[in-house]
Ligand SMILES: Nc1ncnc2c1ncn2[C@@H]1O[C@H](COP(=O)(O)OP(=O)(O)OP(=O)(O)O)[C@@H](O)[C@H]1O
Protein backbone atom coordinates (compact mmCIF):
# COMPACT_ATOMS: atom_id res chain seq x y z
CA UNK A 218 0.00 0.00 0.00
CA UNK A 219 2.78 2.42 0.97
CA UNK A 220 4.74 1.81 -2.19
CA UNK A 221 1.72 2.46 -4.34
CA UNK A 222 1.22 5.90 -2.78
CA UNK A 223 4.87 6.86 -3.04
CA UNK A 224 4.85 6.10 -6.73
CA UNK A 225 1.85 8.39 -7.19
CA UNK A 226 3.54 11.34 -5.59
CA UNK A 227 6.64 11.37 -7.75
CA UNK A 228 6.80 12.99 -11.20
CA UNK A 229 4.12 11.58 -13.53
CA UNK A 230 5.08 8.29 -15.21
CA UNK A 231 3.54 6.21 -17.99
CA UNK A 232 1.31 3.31 -16.99
CA UNK A 233 3.98 0.89 -18.06
CA UNK A 234 6.63 2.52 -15.92
CA UNK A 235 4.26 2.54 -12.98
CA UNK A 236 3.65 -1.18 -13.36
CA UNK A 237 7.35 -1.84 -13.70
CA UNK A 238 8.14 -0.11 -10.46
CA UNK A 239 5.22 -1.79 -8.75
CA UNK A 240 6.35 -5.32 -9.66
CA UNK A 241 10.10 -4.57 -9.48
CA UNK A 242 10.54 -6.37 -6.18
CA UNK A 243 8.76 -9.55 -7.23
CA UNK A 244 11.14 -12.48 -7.45
CA UNK A 245 10.32 -14.49 -10.61
CA UNK A 246 11.97 -17.59 -9.15
CA UNK A 247 9.68 -17.50 -6.19
CA UNK A 248 6.64 -17.19 -8.43
CA UNK A 249 7.67 -20.01 -10.73
CA UNK A 250 8.46 -22.27 -7.77
CA UNK A 251 5.03 -21.58 -6.31
CA UNK A 252 3.39 -22.13 -9.67
CA UNK A 253 5.13 -25.48 -10.02
CA UNK A 254 4.00 -26.49 -6.58
CA UNK A 255 0.44 -25.58 -7.42
CA UNK A 256 0.59 -27.57 -10.65
CA UNK A 257 2.07 -30.51 -8.76
CA UNK A 258 -0.68 -30.46 -6.15
CA UNK A 259 -3.32 -29.97 -8.80
CA UNK A 260 -1.96 -32.72 -11.04
CA UNK A 261 -1.76 -35.41 -8.36
CA UNK A 262 -4.92 -34.51 -6.55
CA UNK A 263 -6.84 -34.36 -9.83
CA UNK A 264 -5.45 -37.72 -10.92
CA UNK A 265 -6.50 -39.49 -7.72
CA UNK A 266 -9.77 -37.62 -7.59
CA UNK A 267 -10.70 -38.70 -11.09
CA UNK A 268 -9.83 -42.34 -10.46
CA UNK A 269 -11.57 -42.63 -7.10
CA UNK A 270 -14.42 -40.27 -7.92
CA UNK A 271 -15.22 -42.06 -11.16
CA UNK A 272 -15.48 -45.35 -9.28
CA UNK A 273 -17.61 -43.84 -6.56
CA UNK A 274 -19.77 -41.99 -9.09
CA UNK A 275 -20.38 -45.14 -11.12
CA UNK A 276 -21.33 -47.09 -7.99
CA UNK A 277 -23.65 -44.29 -6.88
CA UNK A 278 -25.27 -44.27 -10.31
CA UNK A 279 -25.65 -48.03 -10.62
CA UNK A 280 -27.15 -48.45 -7.18
CA UNK A 281 -29.49 -45.48 -7.46
CA UNK A 282 -33.20 -46.00 -7.94
CA UNK A 283 -34.34 -47.49 -11.27
CA UNK A 284 -30.80 -48.02 -12.56
CA UNK A 285 -28.90 -51.18 -13.43
CA UNK A 286 -28.67 -52.49 -9.88
CA UNK A 287 -31.45 -50.35 -8.47
CA UNK A 288 -34.26 -51.96 -6.54
CA UNK A 289 -32.19 -54.79 -5.06
CA UNK A 290 -31.88 -54.63 -1.33
CA UNK A 291 -28.08 -54.53 -1.14
CA UNK A 292 -28.03 -51.78 -3.77
CA UNK A 293 -30.49 -49.68 -1.82
CA UNK A 294 -28.45 -50.03 1.36
CA UNK A 295 -25.18 -49.32 -0.44
CA UNK A 296 -26.61 -46.25 -2.11
CA UNK A 297 -28.01 -44.90 1.16
CA UNK A 298 -24.68 -45.36 2.94
CA UNK A 299 -22.51 -43.92 0.18
CA UNK A 300 -24.87 -41.06 -0.42
CA UNK A 301 -24.83 -40.17 3.26
CA UNK A 302 -21.03 -40.29 3.49
CA UNK A 303 -20.71 -38.15 0.37
CA UNK A 304 -23.14 -35.58 1.72
CA UNK A 305 -21.36 -35.40 5.06
CA UNK A 306 -17.99 -34.94 3.40
CA UNK A 307 -19.33 -32.28 1.11
CA UNK A 308 -20.78 -30.31 3.96
CA UNK A 309 -17.47 -29.99 5.86
CA UNK A 310 -15.60 -26.86 4.72
CA UNK A 311 -12.25 -27.65 3.15
CA UNK A 312 -10.12 -25.85 5.71
CA UNK A 313 -11.72 -27.81 8.53
CA UNK A 314 -11.57 -31.09 6.63
CA UNK A 315 -7.88 -30.54 6.10
CA UNK A 316 -7.22 -30.20 9.82
CA UNK A 317 -9.66 -32.99 10.68
CA UNK A 318 -7.93 -35.64 8.58
CA UNK A 319 -4.36 -34.66 9.47
CA UNK A 320 -3.63 -37.98 11.23
CA UNK A 321 -4.79 -39.89 8.16
CA UNK A 322 -2.71 -37.64 5.93
CA UNK A 323 0.35 -38.31 8.03
CA UNK A 324 -0.25 -42.05 7.74
CA UNK A 325 -0.62 -41.87 3.98
CA UNK A 326 2.21 -39.56 2.90
CA UNK A 327 4.35 -39.31 6.05
CA UNK A 328 3.65 -35.64 6.63
CA UNK A 329 0.60 -33.53 7.17
CA UNK A 330 2.09 -30.28 5.90
CA UNK A 331 3.71 -29.02 2.74
CA UNK A 332 2.88 -29.89 -0.83
CA UNK A 333 2.68 -33.65 -0.17
CA UNK A 334 0.65 -33.17 2.96
CA UNK A 335 -1.99 -31.22 1.13
CA UNK A 336 -2.69 -33.83 -1.54
CA UNK A 337 -4.71 -36.28 0.61
CA UNK A 338 -7.06 -33.61 1.95
CA UNK A 339 -7.49 -32.23 -1.57
CA UNK A 340 -8.45 -35.67 -2.82
CA UNK A 341 -10.74 -36.38 0.11
CA UNK A 342 -12.49 -33.06 -0.44
CA UNK A 343 -12.80 -33.36 -4.22
CA UNK A 344 -13.80 -37.04 -4.56
CA UNK A 345 -17.36 -36.68 -3.21
CA UNK A 346 -17.85 -33.53 -5.24
CA UNK A 347 -16.59 -35.14 -8.44
CA UNK A 348 -18.52 -38.36 -7.75
CA UNK A 349 -21.79 -36.42 -7.64
CA UNK A 350 -20.93 -34.76 -10.93
CA UNK A 351 -20.17 -38.18 -12.42
CA UNK A 352 -23.45 -39.56 -11.11
CA UNK A 353 -25.44 -36.79 -12.75
CA UNK A 354 -23.47 -37.02 -16.01
CA UNK A 355 -24.31 -40.75 -16.15
CA UNK A 356 -27.95 -39.98 -15.55
CA UNK A 357 -27.94 -38.01 -18.78
CA UNK A 358 -27.27 -41.15 -20.79
CA UNK A 359 -30.33 -42.21 -22.78
CA UNK A 360 -31.99 -45.11 -20.95
CA UNK A 361 -32.98 -46.58 -24.28
CA UNK A 362 -29.35 -47.09 -25.25
CA UNK A 363 -28.63 -48.90 -21.99
CA UNK A 364 -31.69 -51.02 -22.62
CA UNK A 365 -30.56 -51.80 -26.15
CA UNK A 366 -27.20 -52.98 -24.81
CA UNK A 367 -28.95 -55.13 -22.20
CA UNK A 368 -31.10 -56.65 -24.93
CA UNK A 369 -27.93 -57.48 -26.89
CA UNK A 370 -26.70 -59.56 -23.98
CA UNK A 371 -24.09 -57.12 -22.69
CA UNK A 372 -22.98 -57.64 -19.09
CA UNK A 373 -23.17 -54.79 -16.61
CA UNK A 374 -19.41 -54.27 -16.81
CA UNK A 375 -19.59 -53.94 -20.57
CA UNK A 376 -22.48 -51.54 -20.29
CA UNK A 377 -20.56 -49.36 -17.87
CA UNK A 378 -17.46 -49.27 -20.06
CA UNK A 379 -18.92 -49.28 -23.54
CA UNK A 380 -22.16 -47.43 -23.05
CA UNK A 381 -22.26 -45.35 -19.88
CA UNK A 382 -18.75 -43.94 -19.79
CA UNK A 383 -18.63 -43.60 -23.54
CA UNK A 384 -21.97 -41.85 -23.99
CA UNK A 385 -21.42 -39.53 -21.04
CA UNK A 386 -17.85 -38.61 -21.95
CA UNK A 387 -18.56 -34.94 -22.67
CA UNK A 388 -20.38 -34.64 -19.36
CA UNK A 389 -17.47 -36.38 -17.65
CA UNK A 390 -14.92 -34.06 -19.24
CA UNK A 391 -16.96 -31.08 -18.11
CA UNK A 392 -17.07 -32.58 -14.62
CA UNK A 393 -13.27 -32.99 -14.60
CA UNK A 394 -12.90 -29.35 -15.67
CA UNK A 395 -15.16 -28.08 -12.90
CA UNK A 396 -13.36 -30.24 -10.39
CA UNK A 397 -9.93 -29.04 -11.56
CA UNK A 398 -10.98 -25.43 -11.15
CA UNK A 399 -12.37 -26.18 -7.71
CA UNK A 400 -9.12 -27.93 -6.81
CA UNK A 401 -7.15 -24.84 -7.81
CA UNK A 402 -9.02 -22.81 -5.23
CA UNK A 403 -8.61 -25.59 -2.66
CA UNK A 404 -4.84 -25.64 -3.26
CA UNK A 405 -4.85 -21.95 -2.47
CA UNK A 406 -6.54 -22.66 0.84
CA UNK A 407 -4.07 -25.36 1.74
CA UNK A 408 -1.62 -22.50 2.22
CA UNK A 409 -3.12 -22.28 5.69
CA UNK A 410 -1.20 -25.39 6.75
CA UNK A 411 1.88 -24.35 4.83
CA UNK A 412 0.82 -26.27 1.80
CA UNK A 413 3.01 -24.34 -0.61
CA UNK A 414 2.00 -23.14 -4.00
CA UNK A 415 0.55 -19.86 -5.21
CA UNK A 416 -2.07 -19.61 -2.51
CA UNK A 417 0.51 -20.12 0.21
CA UNK A 418 2.65 -17.40 -1.35
CA UNK A 419 -0.20 -14.95 -1.50
CA UNK A 420 -1.08 -15.70 2.08
CA UNK A 421 2.42 -15.45 3.48
CA UNK A 422 3.58 -12.38 1.57
CA UNK A 423 0.40 -10.64 0.64
CA UNK A 424 -1.50 -11.04 3.86
CA UNK A 425 1.17 -11.37 6.51
CA UNK A 426 3.79 -8.98 5.04
CA UNK A 427 1.57 -6.57 3.14
CA UNK A 428 3.23 -7.32 -0.16
CA UNK A 429 0.43 -6.31 -2.49
CA UNK A 430 2.68 -6.79 -5.53
CA UNK A 431 3.17 -10.50 -4.84
CA UNK A 432 -0.50 -10.91 -4.02
CA UNK A 433 -1.45 -9.43 -7.39
CA UNK A 434 1.01 -11.62 -9.29
CA UNK A 435 -0.26 -14.79 -7.63
CA UNK A 436 -3.85 -13.84 -8.33
CA UNK A 437 -3.01 -13.23 -12.01
CA UNK A 438 -1.22 -16.58 -12.15
CA UNK A 439 -4.25 -18.33 -10.64
CA UNK A 440 -6.60 -16.59 -13.05
CA UNK A 441 -4.48 -17.65 -16.01
CA UNK A 442 -4.34 -21.23 -14.70
CA UNK A 443 -8.12 -21.41 -14.32
CA UNK A 444 -8.63 -19.90 -17.76
CA UNK A 445 -6.34 -22.47 -19.35
CA UNK A 446 -8.07 -25.35 -17.54
CA UNK A 447 -11.48 -24.13 -18.65
CA UNK A 448 -10.38 -23.59 -22.25
CA UNK A 449 -8.80 -27.01 -22.51
CA UNK A 450 -11.88 -28.58 -20.95
CA UNK A 451 -14.23 -26.79 -23.33
CA UNK A 452 -12.09 -27.67 -26.33
CA UNK A 453 -12.15 -31.35 -25.35
CA UNK A 454 -15.91 -31.26 -24.89
CA UNK A 455 -16.30 -29.73 -28.33
CA UNK A 456 -14.00 -32.31 -29.86
CA UNK A 457 -15.82 -35.27 -28.34
CA UNK A 458 -19.30 -33.95 -28.82
CA UNK A 459 -21.32 -35.94 -31.34
CA UNK A 460 -24.78 -34.71 -30.56
CA UNK B 461 -44.13 -75.98 -37.97
CA UNK B 462 -41.40 -75.54 -35.41
CA UNK B 463 -42.24 -73.66 -32.29
CA UNK B 464 -39.68 -70.93 -31.61
CA UNK B 465 -41.18 -68.92 -28.78
CA UNK B 466 -43.84 -69.88 -26.35
CA UNK B 467 -45.27 -67.56 -23.75
CA UNK B 468 -47.44 -69.36 -21.25
CA UNK B 469 -49.85 -67.51 -19.03
CA UNK B 470 -47.72 -64.40 -18.61
CA UNK B 471 -48.79 -62.01 -15.93
CA UNK B 472 -47.01 -58.75 -15.24
CA UNK B 473 -47.68 -56.42 -12.36
CA UNK B 474 -45.93 -53.10 -12.08
CA UNK B 475 -45.34 -52.15 -8.47
CA UNK B 476 -46.39 -48.58 -7.93
CA UNK B 477 -45.68 -46.28 -5.06
CA UNK B 478 -48.79 -45.35 -3.12
CA UNK B 479 -51.10 -47.28 -5.41
CA UNK B 480 -52.28 -50.78 -6.16
CA UNK B 481 -49.91 -52.71 -8.42
CA UNK B 482 -50.78 -52.07 -12.05
CA UNK B 483 -51.56 -55.24 -13.97
CA UNK B 484 -50.12 -54.74 -17.44
CA UNK B 485 -50.48 -58.36 -18.62
CA UNK B 486 -53.26 -60.68 -17.50
CA UNK B 487 -52.42 -64.22 -18.43
CA UNK B 488 -51.17 -63.85 -21.97
CA UNK B 489 -50.20 -66.94 -23.93
CA UNK B 490 -48.62 -66.81 -27.35
CA UNK B 491 -46.91 -69.22 -29.69
CA UNK B 492 -44.52 -68.06 -32.35
CA UNK B 493 -43.59 -70.38 -35.16
CA UNK B 494 -40.23 -70.40 -36.82
CA UNK B 495 -40.09 -68.20 -39.90
CA UNK B 496 -43.35 -66.33 -39.47
CA UNK B 497 -44.01 -62.65 -39.06
CA UNK B 498 -46.32 -62.20 -36.13
CA UNK B 499 -47.94 -58.89 -35.36
CA UNK B 500 -49.42 -57.66 -32.11
CA UNK B 501 -51.71 -54.70 -32.36
CA UNK B 502 -53.38 -52.71 -29.64
CA UNK B 503 -54.13 -49.24 -28.42
CA UNK B 504 -51.67 -47.29 -26.32
CA UNK B 505 -51.32 -48.85 -22.90
CA UNK B 506 -52.69 -52.23 -23.97
CA UNK B 507 -49.50 -53.91 -22.81
CA UNK B 508 -47.82 -54.56 -26.14
CA UNK B 509 -44.39 -53.33 -25.17
CA UNK B 510 -44.58 -55.15 -21.87
CA UNK B 511 -45.39 -58.35 -23.73
CA UNK B 512 -42.56 -57.90 -26.21
CA UNK B 513 -40.08 -57.01 -23.50
CA UNK B 514 -40.98 -60.05 -21.45
CA UNK B 515 -39.64 -62.25 -24.24
CA UNK B 516 -36.04 -61.21 -23.61
CA UNK B 517 -36.79 -60.51 -19.97
CA UNK B 518 -36.10 -56.80 -20.21
CA UNK B 519 -39.26 -56.91 -18.17
CA UNK B 520 -39.44 -59.97 -15.96
CA UNK B 521 -42.99 -61.35 -15.79
CA UNK B 522 -44.53 -61.62 -12.34
CA UNK B 523 -45.61 -65.13 -13.26
CA UNK B 524 -45.70 -67.35 -16.31
CA UNK B 525 -43.20 -69.11 -18.52
CA UNK B 526 -41.10 -67.72 -21.35
CA UNK B 527 -39.73 -70.44 -23.59
CA UNK B 528 -37.34 -69.43 -26.34
CA UNK B 529 -35.73 -72.13 -28.44
CA UNK B 530 -36.68 -74.79 -25.89
CA UNK B 531 -35.25 -73.05 -22.81
CA UNK B 532 -37.30 -71.46 -20.05
CA UNK B 533 -35.62 -68.07 -19.83
CA UNK B 534 -37.08 -67.28 -16.43
CA UNK B 535 -35.04 -70.14 -14.97
CA UNK B 536 -31.69 -69.13 -16.47
CA UNK B 537 -28.81 -67.53 -14.59
CA UNK B 538 -27.47 -64.15 -15.60
CA UNK B 539 -24.66 -65.37 -17.85
CA UNK B 540 -26.90 -67.89 -19.64
CA UNK B 541 -29.56 -65.25 -20.11
CA UNK B 542 -27.00 -62.91 -21.68
CA UNK B 543 -26.01 -65.66 -24.11
CA UNK B 544 -29.66 -66.26 -24.99
CA UNK B 545 -30.27 -62.58 -25.54
CA UNK B 546 -27.62 -62.51 -28.23
CA UNK B 547 -29.93 -64.68 -30.29
CA UNK B 548 -32.90 -62.39 -29.75
CA UNK B 549 -32.51 -59.23 -31.81
CA UNK B 550 -34.47 -56.16 -30.87
CA UNK B 551 -35.25 -52.86 -32.57
CA UNK B 552 -36.86 -49.83 -31.01
CA UNK B 553 -39.17 -46.98 -31.89
CA UNK B 554 -36.50 -44.43 -31.01
CA UNK B 555 -33.64 -46.48 -32.43
CA UNK B 556 -31.49 -46.31 -29.27
CA UNK B 557 -28.17 -46.03 -31.08
CA UNK B 558 -24.92 -45.00 -29.42
CA UNK B 559 -24.72 -41.30 -30.23
CA UNK B 560 -20.95 -41.27 -29.83
CA UNK B 561 -20.37 -44.12 -32.26
CA UNK B 562 -20.45 -44.14 -36.05
CA UNK B 563 -22.86 -46.30 -38.04
CA UNK B 564 -20.10 -48.83 -38.38
CA UNK B 565 -19.21 -48.83 -34.69
CA UNK B 566 -22.86 -49.13 -33.74
CA UNK B 567 -23.27 -52.23 -35.88
CA UNK B 568 -20.00 -53.64 -34.56
CA UNK B 569 -21.06 -53.14 -30.95
CA UNK B 570 -22.98 -56.40 -30.41
CA UNK B 571 -20.15 -58.29 -32.08
CA UNK B 572 -17.68 -56.71 -29.71
CA UNK B 573 -19.90 -57.84 -26.86
CA UNK B 574 -19.75 -61.35 -28.28
CA UNK B 575 -15.95 -61.01 -28.30
CA UNK B 576 -15.51 -61.80 -31.98
CA UNK B 577 -12.02 -61.25 -33.40
CA UNK B 578 -11.53 -57.88 -35.12
CA UNK B 579 -11.27 -59.35 -38.59
CA UNK B 580 -14.50 -61.30 -38.29
CA UNK B 581 -16.21 -58.19 -36.98
CA UNK B 582 -15.03 -56.13 -39.96
CA UNK B 583 -16.30 -58.71 -42.39
CA UNK B 584 -19.67 -59.12 -40.69
CA UNK B 585 -20.20 -55.37 -40.44
CA UNK B 586 -19.45 -54.97 -44.15
CA UNK B 587 -22.10 -57.58 -44.95
CA UNK B 588 -24.67 -55.91 -42.71
CA UNK B 589 -23.96 -52.45 -44.11
CA UNK B 590 -24.55 -53.88 -47.55
CA UNK B 591 -27.77 -55.57 -46.43
CA UNK B 592 -29.32 -52.39 -45.05
CA UNK B 593 -27.85 -50.18 -47.75
CA UNK B 594 -25.72 -47.92 -45.57
CA UNK B 595 -22.24 -48.65 -46.85
CA UNK B 596 -21.85 -45.04 -47.96
CA UNK B 597 -22.88 -43.70 -44.56
CA UNK B 598 -20.76 -46.06 -42.47
CA UNK B 599 -18.56 -43.34 -40.98
CA UNK B 600 -21.37 -40.96 -40.11
CA UNK B 601 -22.78 -40.43 -36.66
CA UNK B 602 -26.45 -41.07 -35.82
CA UNK B 603 -27.27 -37.37 -35.58
CA UNK B 604 -26.30 -37.05 -39.26
CA UNK B 605 -28.83 -39.68 -40.34
CA UNK B 606 -32.52 -39.57 -41.17
CA UNK B 607 -35.00 -41.56 -39.08
CA UNK B 608 -35.20 -44.29 -41.69
CA UNK B 609 -31.43 -44.59 -41.87
CA UNK B 610 -31.20 -44.77 -38.10
CA UNK B 611 -33.71 -47.60 -38.05
CA UNK B 612 -31.64 -49.40 -40.69
CA UNK B 613 -28.65 -49.14 -38.39
CA UNK B 614 -30.86 -50.51 -35.61
CA UNK B 615 -31.86 -53.43 -37.80
CA UNK B 616 -28.28 -54.17 -38.86
CA UNK B 617 -27.19 -54.05 -35.23
CA UNK B 618 -30.00 -56.38 -34.18
CA UNK B 619 -29.02 -58.87 -36.88
CA UNK B 620 -25.31 -58.85 -36.09
CA UNK B 621 -25.29 -61.95 -33.91
CA UNK B 622 -27.47 -63.93 -36.33
CA UNK B 623 -30.52 -64.02 -34.10
CA UNK B 624 -33.38 -66.50 -34.48
CA UNK B 625 -35.97 -63.86 -33.87
CA UNK B 626 -36.28 -60.13 -34.27
CA UNK B 627 -38.45 -58.22 -31.81
CA UNK B 628 -39.70 -54.90 -33.16
CA UNK B 629 -41.18 -52.39 -30.73
CA UNK B 630 -43.11 -49.85 -32.84
CA UNK B 631 -40.21 -49.88 -35.27
CA UNK B 632 -41.92 -47.61 -37.76
CA UNK B 633 -44.01 -45.40 -35.50
CA UNK B 634 -41.53 -42.53 -35.63
CA UNK B 635 -41.26 -42.63 -39.42
CA UNK B 636 -43.18 -41.10 -42.30
CA UNK B 637 -45.29 -43.36 -44.55
CA UNK B 638 -42.73 -43.77 -47.34
CA UNK B 639 -39.93 -44.55 -44.91
CA UNK B 640 -42.26 -46.92 -43.06
CA UNK B 641 -42.83 -48.82 -46.29
CA UNK B 642 -39.14 -49.12 -47.01
CA UNK B 643 -38.39 -50.36 -43.50
CA UNK B 644 -41.26 -52.85 -43.68
CA UNK B 645 -40.05 -54.22 -46.97
CA UNK B 646 -36.55 -54.53 -45.52
CA UNK B 647 -38.00 -56.53 -42.63
CA UNK B 648 -39.89 -58.70 -45.07
CA UNK B 649 -36.72 -59.35 -47.08
CA UNK B 650 -34.86 -60.29 -43.94
CA UNK B 651 -37.64 -62.68 -43.01
CA UNK B 652 -37.63 -64.27 -46.45
CA UNK B 653 -33.94 -64.46 -47.17
CA UNK B 654 -32.58 -65.21 -43.74
CA UNK B 655 -35.58 -67.07 -42.36
CA UNK B 656 -35.61 -64.87 -39.25
CA UNK B 657 -38.82 -64.96 -37.28
CA UNK B 658 -40.23 -61.53 -36.57
CA UNK B 659 -42.50 -60.40 -33.78
CA UNK B 660 -43.62 -56.85 -34.20
CA UNK B 661 -45.92 -54.64 -32.26
CA UNK B 662 -47.73 -51.67 -33.64
CA UNK B 663 -50.88 -49.64 -33.33
CA UNK B 664 -51.27 -49.34 -37.09
CA UNK B 665 -53.31 -51.95 -38.92
CA UNK B 666 -51.53 -50.94 -42.13
CA UNK B 667 -48.28 -52.40 -40.77
CA UNK B 668 -50.00 -55.67 -39.90
CA UNK B 669 -51.60 -55.87 -43.33
CA UNK B 670 -48.34 -55.11 -45.10
CA UNK B 671 -46.10 -57.82 -43.68
CA UNK B 672 -47.67 -60.03 -41.03
CA UNK B 673 -48.76 -63.65 -41.39
CA UNK B 674 -50.57 -63.80 -38.09
CA UNK B 675 -51.87 -61.21 -35.74
CA UNK B 676 -52.98 -60.91 -32.14
CA UNK B 677 -55.11 -58.04 -30.93
CA UNK B 678 -54.49 -56.80 -27.40
CA UNK B 679 -56.63 -54.85 -25.03
CA UNK B 680 -56.23 -54.23 -21.29
CA UNK B 681 -53.38 -56.68 -20.94
CA UNK B 682 -55.06 -59.52 -22.76
CA UNK B 683 -55.09 -60.99 -26.22
CA UNK B 684 -58.69 -60.63 -27.28
CA UNK B 685 -58.45 -62.03 -30.78
CA UNK B 686 -55.86 -63.77 -32.90
CA UNK B 687 -55.45 -65.71 -36.09
CA UNK B 688 -54.11 -65.36 -39.59
CA UNK B 689 -54.15 -61.78 -40.72
CA UNK B 690 -56.62 -62.56 -43.48
CA UNK B 691 -59.07 -64.26 -41.15
CA UNK B 692 -58.94 -61.52 -38.60
CA UNK B 693 -59.21 -58.93 -41.30
CA UNK B 694 -62.14 -60.43 -43.06
CA UNK B 695 -64.02 -61.59 -39.97
CA UNK B 696 -63.13 -59.36 -37.09
CA UNK B 697 -65.10 -60.37 -34.03
CA UNK B 698 -64.02 -58.20 -31.13
CA UNK B 699 -65.11 -54.54 -31.25
CA UNK B 700 -61.52 -53.30 -30.92
CA UNK B 701 -60.51 -55.48 -33.85
CA UNK B 702 -63.34 -54.07 -35.93
CA UNK B 703 -62.12 -50.61 -35.14
CA UNK B 704 -58.61 -51.43 -36.26
CA UNK B 705 -59.83 -53.08 -39.41
CA UNK B 706 -62.07 -50.19 -40.30
CA UNK B 707 -59.05 -47.90 -40.16
CA UNK B 708 -57.59 -49.49 -43.23
CA UNK B 709 -60.63 -50.80 -45.03
CA UNK B 710 -63.85 -49.06 -45.88
CA UNK B 711 -65.96 -52.13 -46.44
CA UNK B 712 -66.85 -52.99 -42.91
CA UNK B 713 -69.27 -51.69 -40.37
CA UNK B 714 -70.00 -48.56 -42.28
CA UNK B 715 -72.91 -46.45 -41.23
CA UNK B 716 -73.97 -45.96 -44.83
CA UNK B 717 -75.16 -49.56 -44.88
CA UNK B 718 -77.26 -49.19 -41.79
CA UNK B 719 -79.23 -46.49 -43.45
CA UNK B 720 -79.67 -48.57 -46.56
CA UNK B 721 -83.14 -49.92 -47.13
CA UNK B 722 -83.10 -51.77 -50.40
CA UNK B 723 -85.55 -54.19 -51.77
CA UNK B 724 -83.29 -57.25 -51.68
CA UNK B 725 -81.15 -59.10 -49.20
CA UNK B 726 -77.71 -57.72 -48.37
CA UNK B 727 -74.80 -60.14 -48.08
CA UNK B 728 -71.11 -59.79 -47.49
CA UNK B 729 -68.85 -61.93 -49.66
CA UNK B 730 -65.19 -62.49 -48.84
CA UNK B 731 -62.81 -63.61 -51.55
CA UNK B 732 -59.31 -64.82 -50.94
CA UNK B 733 -56.43 -65.97 -53.06
CA UNK B 734 -56.53 -66.12 -56.83
CA UNK B 735 -60.30 -66.48 -56.68
CA UNK B 736 -60.41 -62.77 -56.04
CA UNK B 737 -59.80 -62.17 -59.70
CA UNK B 738 -62.38 -64.69 -60.98
CA UNK B 739 -65.89 -63.72 -62.10
CA UNK B 740 -67.40 -66.01 -59.49
CA UNK B 741 -70.23 -63.77 -58.45
CA UNK B 742 -71.42 -63.06 -61.97
CA UNK B 743 -71.30 -66.70 -62.98
CA UNK B 744 -73.31 -67.74 -59.97
CA UNK B 745 -76.00 -65.15 -60.31
CA UNK B 746 -76.32 -65.70 -64.06
CA UNK B 747 -77.69 -69.23 -63.45
CA UNK B 748 -80.73 -67.76 -61.69
CA UNK B 749 -83.27 -65.11 -62.51
CA UNK B 750 -81.97 -62.90 -59.70
CA UNK B 751 -79.85 -59.77 -60.13
CA UNK B 752 -77.39 -58.03 -57.88
CA UNK B 753 -76.12 -54.61 -57.04
CA UNK B 754 -72.70 -53.97 -55.51
CA UNK B 755 -73.06 -51.61 -52.59
CA UNK B 756 -69.47 -51.56 -51.47
CA UNK B 757 -66.30 -53.40 -52.26
CA UNK B 758 -62.54 -53.64 -52.11
CA UNK B 759 -59.99 -55.77 -53.80
CA UNK B 760 -56.54 -55.63 -52.28
CA UNK B 761 -53.62 -57.66 -51.04
CA UNK B 762 -52.80 -58.76 -47.55
CA UNK B 763 -49.04 -59.27 -47.53
CA UNK B 764 -48.95 -61.50 -50.67
CA UNK B 765 -52.45 -62.86 -50.62
CA UNK B 766 -55.04 -61.13 -52.77
CA UNK B 767 -58.39 -60.70 -51.11
CA UNK B 768 -61.64 -59.03 -51.88
CA UNK B 769 -64.71 -58.12 -50.02
CA UNK B 770 -68.01 -57.19 -51.58
CA UNK B 771 -71.22 -56.08 -50.01
CA UNK B 772 -73.91 -57.01 -52.42
CA UNK B 773 -77.64 -56.65 -52.55
CA UNK B 774 -79.25 -59.69 -54.14
CA UNK B 775 -82.63 -59.09 -55.75
CA UNK B 776 -84.82 -61.97 -56.63
CA UNK B 777 -86.98 -64.66 -55.16
CA UNK B 778 -85.93 -66.11 -51.81
CA UNK B 779 -85.38 -69.41 -53.54
CA UNK B 780 -82.95 -67.89 -56.03
CA UNK B 781 -81.11 -65.87 -53.40
CA UNK B 782 -80.73 -68.92 -51.15
CA UNK B 783 -79.40 -70.87 -54.08
CA UNK B 784 -76.85 -68.16 -54.85
CA UNK B 785 -75.67 -68.05 -51.27
CA UNK B 786 -75.27 -71.81 -51.09
CA UNK B 787 -73.48 -71.97 -54.40
CA UNK B 788 -71.05 -69.20 -53.50
CA UNK B 789 -70.30 -71.08 -50.33
CA UNK B 790 -69.64 -74.24 -52.31
CA UNK B 791 -67.20 -72.37 -54.50
CA UNK B 792 -65.24 -71.50 -51.39
CA UNK B 793 -66.37 -67.98 -50.68
CA UNK B 794 -67.38 -66.85 -47.22
CA UNK B 795 -70.84 -65.39 -47.42
CA UNK B 796 -72.74 -63.86 -44.59
CA UNK B 797 -76.05 -62.15 -44.64
CA UNK B 798 -76.17 -58.71 -43.07
N1 LIG C 1 -42.49 -49.25 -15.27
C1 LIG C 1 -43.82 -49.14 -15.19
N2 LIG C 1 -44.43 -48.83 -14.03
C2 LIG C 1 -45.77 -48.73 -13.93
N3 LIG C 1 -46.61 -48.90 -14.97
C3 LIG C 1 -46.08 -49.19 -16.16
C4 LIG C 1 -44.66 -49.33 -16.35
N4 LIG C 1 -44.44 -49.61 -17.65
C5 LIG C 1 -45.64 -49.65 -18.23
N5 LIG C 1 -46.63 -49.41 -17.36
C6 LIG C 1 -48.06 -49.39 -17.64
O1 LIG C 1 -48.40 -50.62 -18.23
C7 LIG C 1 -49.33 -50.43 -19.28
C8 LIG C 1 -48.86 -51.11 -20.52
O2 LIG C 1 -47.70 -50.48 -20.96
P1 LIG C 1 -47.03 -50.84 -22.34
O3 LIG C 1 -45.85 -49.97 -22.50
O4 LIG C 1 -46.82 -52.29 -22.42
O5 LIG C 1 -48.16 -50.40 -23.36
P2 LIG C 1 -48.14 -50.36 -24.93
O6 LIG C 1 -49.26 -51.22 -25.40
O7 LIG C 1 -46.79 -50.69 -25.43
O8 LIG C 1 -48.48 -48.85 -25.21
P3 LIG C 1 -47.84 -47.85 -26.27
O9 LIG C 1 -48.53 -48.10 -27.57
O10 LIG C 1 -48.21 -46.51 -25.70
O11 LIG C 1 -46.39 -48.07 -26.32
C9 LIG C 1 -49.51 -48.93 -19.43
O12 LIG C 1 -50.73 -48.56 -18.87
C10 LIG C 1 -48.39 -48.33 -18.65
O13 LIG C 1 -48.80 -47.14 -18.02
Ligand SMILES: [Mg+2]
Pocket residue numbers: 508509510630
Ligand atom coordinates in the same frame (compact mmCIF):
# COMPACT_ATOMS: atom_id res chain seq x y z
MG1 LIG D 1 -45.21 -49.51 -26.32
